[in-house]
Amino acid sequence: MTESFAYDTVTYPSMVHPQMHPCALAAIARLHGIHAASPAHCRLLEIGCGEGVQLLALAMAYPDSEFIGVDMSHAAIARGEVARTALGLGNLHLVAADLTNWDPGTRMFDYVIAHGFYSWVPQHVRECLLALCGKQLAPHGVAYVSYNALPGRRIRQMTWEMMKHHVRHLSDPQQRIDGAREFLMWLGENVPASKSYSGAVQAEAEHILNDVDPIVLFHDDLSDTNDSFSITEFIESARHHGMEFLAEASYSDMSDAMLTEECAASLIRLTGNDRVEREQYLDFLKGRRFRQTLLCRRTGKPSSEMQISSIAALEVVGALQTESGTAANLAAGKTERFVAGESASIATDHPVAKAALELIGKAFPQPVRFQDLLARSRTLAGSSAADAESVAEMLRTVVAAAFQRGLVDLQCDPPRFAATAGRCPLLSPLARLQLEQELPVLTSMRPSMVRLDSIPARELLRQLDGRKDRSAILYGLAASMSAMEIPGSDGRVERQPIDWWLEQLGPNLEDGLRDAARMALLVE
Template identity: 35%
Template sequence: MMESAIVYDEIEYPAYSYPQIHPDRLATIARLHGMAPAPPDRCRLLELGCGCGSNLIPMALGLPESRFLGIDLASTQISKGRRQIARLGLANIRMDQLDIQDFSEDQGLFDYIVAHGLYSWVSETVQEKIFGIIEKCLSPEGVAYVSYNTLPGGHLRLMVREMLLYHCSRFDSARQKIEEARFFAELIAKSQIRPNSYGSLLQQERERVFCRHPHVLFHDELAECNSNVYFHQFMTQAAHHHLQFLSEADPRDVQPTANIEPSAVALLKKLGSETIAGQQYLDFFLGRRFRQTLLCHSSVAIDRTVTVDRITNLLVAANAKPTTSSLVDASDSEVLFSSVDSKDESASITTSHPLMKAVMVCLEDVWPLPISFQALWDAAHNLLLAWNPPKPFDSCNEWNCLAKMLFVCYQAGLVELHSWKPHLTSKPGKWPLASPFARLQSLEGDLITTLRHDQVQIHQAVNKKLLQLLDGTRDRSMILHDLQEAVLASQSPENGGPELNETAKRTGEMLDADLDRHLEDFGRLGLLVS
């Protein structure tokens, strides 16, 4: 294991945060299945293989009453995380440099245990230890998250991985291996003179290799360990530790039947309550190669029939806009709403129902904040009154139908359901304040974690500087002045006099014209603290 730590110290894994690991996501899915999980803002969470804390630290910042523990073997990653924790002044998080095999069960119980990007890249002995920690340290109504590579889709990845490993074995340094892996993936993808099925597969794998961050390619594809298992094998191992399948962390992955032939869907329906078998057949049909599975104790009574009450007791959010030219009103004309963020075409809904149209408009208005079902119901009906519908939509039946429609949209990835509301605002206010962690990240790179625990990229230096200035001590005029000073300093004109004055004037005018738009953009991205 020490060799692995040295490799991660030499080639750092990119610092990502994952919304599907946030306790809000885990609690929401558990509540939909009839469980009583700990509230996200008052919980204990353990992350195995936490890296530099890019996932844990923003959680700790946004959930000050919760407690977080992360362990990782790589010393440079842990040191980096500890420095950030100190700069942010966080007292509810601890990061330990520790081999998972040495983790002690006397750390107490955790409401949530997560292991992302770990299981498939460690030995079978460590895999057993991961399950052992979950079995012994997960609270009675707790939820565990484990991601892993799966078969049958993983066979294609393994085929290319074996070729890359053979080629890269000729080179010594990690950076050489990365360069040669990309070179050889390109070479084998172009090696077929005449089009054939093998060449098509290699082309697809070549695209996947080149889409990945070079350091991710090194740690994932070229790693010493990279095990792939069938879902039923993974769940057999989980069952040995008295754990059961709860769901997948992404609701779109639970019943993704949109692209499956009716005959295959019919087979899935025949399986009925055979949950493990049904999920395994889905993997066969879809060629799934990666899973993000949620587990709970086998003693928990899971109810997979989602009731209206469970839906209406959650918060709702959606960033979707109408994509048709039709006027959004109380008429029976169809309107297509599509997700602004998702590239998945299934993350859309076409509806002619006046209430559903009003709901989607109201959700877009309050984005990025989630809203209670009752508040959403009230806002939608206020909007309907302005539209002057031919009849009211306020019956108990409409309430139930709306809940069911929103749940369908949730399963498609168009609508989000939440158990917790982040402390953010879409309005900059007089003294704009951006997330302290986002400001810190902007000093180091382009990838920024929002208060919603997703990530956005901010490339331009002027936008990063603007984000850094939003510390709550400056009003608009002060922000504009300091931003202008920073931009002029970075330009470093060689000539003074009139030329410098003209440059300063033009710069000030451009920044003034764009400032409000950029502040609003930061608000819509979920970067501004309420």
């Protein structure tokens, strides 16, 4: 099977990726002195867009911007066109075309995005992508290109080669997937014990079997074209087209926070002021396997250091909480540690900083404008007007550190969505369409992907049409559930009357609506 038909024959999972959202790209660019366009008024091109789920969310959030998606899969573009037409998105254009002979016109693009593309196309197509960026990226534009990174990808590459050898005589997609997975199970169970080889092989086989979607395995791991590049190689290619390294879209990947002070100092001695060389040596240390590199025009002359003052014009979002899970003690001199997830953390004893980090967590998933955050946290902490400028500088520094550690995101003009479920909650049109299509995951307005396996949760969302109040929502949900045959605890399939469902669902209705708002599925 040729690559050109593979994506028509086997549908690639359509996802959104928050790190390539223009509100995030614009924020990073501005932090480095590039005044990138606001996503609210921009022109964005996505290469290899699939059915354009990310573009659908963007076009809906930013009606005054223009979005173009190009993909070789006619089937994927056709599915995207169905959704685009249903949503009435005249600012989105989806094109089934080969990049090498597609005519982009003469207008510039503020953003060019290519995710999951560069490593899976031949060399001449990669050059075509970079040439397009060099020719048609706006003066303050940003390009996002993801690719398999070296040297970390070498371990996975070894496994790819073994799997492809094992299924080399198979052409049917499902047989190739099944054959590759059977081989991985055999390999993981039988590789002889050794100090290094067996551990690496077993870990890789276990990861692919447990964490990689079988369809992704087919398209990515078993692809005839699946190349990896060092950042040095990639940036050298980009520079041939007048492009320069800006940053990584996953900004915390550039952090040296995990290094000892001695190692960090030696890294400076090894790489000096060369940012790309620094990134290369960090890859040597971390074994990074995948990069999401941002490029800008070399003439833009991006600053090598983050311009912390730029944070004042941005917005902050993050699922922060104190390490203890209790309310922060805002008293001066009392240190509080804040976390988001299980890895990174940040500690501070400054009352305003503690109030701000707590406010960010309480607002999540809603972003908070930095200036509003500063004003509200100063009020909570009782900060005097006399030290206003020093407090503002301190808070910008704290937010910058949290951003560099991956605890918060910085955004420029992020998409807006309902913070709470109002009197008559309204589900976003895109999520409603995806529910109607019976898709297993929904696209939020952040955007992110939301998986809802609960039948009552999905049926609740169907009721949120912007016209029903709580009573009507509950009755509609109960009526919908009463029409279904649901397996009971004894395994028997049976129906329950509306009154039974009203009694069961009533106490949890508000929690379900609150969850819908927290998942950013509701609009005003």
